[in-house]
Amino acid sequence: MRGDTEVFVxxxxxxxxxxxxxxxxxxxxxxxxxxxxxxIAASFSAAxxxxxxxVVTLTLSSAASAALNDGVAYWDLQRTSGGSVSTxxxxxxxxxxxxTRP
Numbered sequence: 001m002r003g004d005t006e007v008f009v010x011x012x013x014x015x016x017x018x019x020x021x022x023x024x025x026x027x028x029x030x031x032x033x034x035x036x037x038x039x040i041a042a043s044f045s046a047a048x049x050x051x052x053x054x055v056v057t058l059t060l061s062s063a064a065s066a067a068l069n070d071g072v073a074y075w076d077l078q079r080t081s082g083g084s085v086s087t088x089x090x091x092x093x094x095x096x097x098x099x100t101r102p
Contacts, residue, residue, distance in 0.1 A: 003066040003098040005059065008044075010077065012054035012088065019054035022081075029058050029077040031093065033069065042068055046077070068095045 012020040027046035032039070042065065044058040058077065076090035 001065075001096050001098045002068055002070065003062055003101075005062045006044075006065060007060075008058045009049070010056045010058065010089070012056065012079075019052070021052055022048045022054055022056065022079075023051040025051075025079055025081040027056050027058075027077060027079055027088075029075065031060075031068065031073050031075045033071075033073050035074050041073055044075075044077075065095075070095050070097045 012022065014020055025048065027048065029044035029046050030040050031042040031044075033041055042060060044060050047057050047059075049055045049057045056077070071094070073093050073095055074091070075093050077088045079086050079088050
């Protein structure tokens with residue numbers, strides 16, 4: 001919902017189901033209204049919360065989500081490891097207007 005703090009915990013595993021060690025890696029995650037937009041609609045903070053067990057936590061602040069327009073947008077999560085960049089997850093999201101306001 002627009003205006004909410006959104007937190008997503010992502011567990012990265014290899015094809016055998018073992019956690020991927022994320023030591024030394026970095027992550028970035030953004031939302032854009034169209035895939036090719038040059039303007040970023042919002043950015044998640046991305047923190048490795050358990051490197052040895054492959055855990056990344058994404059947080060979108062309430063202020064950042066409040067600034068989003070209602071409707072469909074696109075997002076992804078990119079990992080930088082040893083100089084190589086790879087997209088871990090990508091997809092559509094739907095921004096819903098909030099009803100309850102302070």
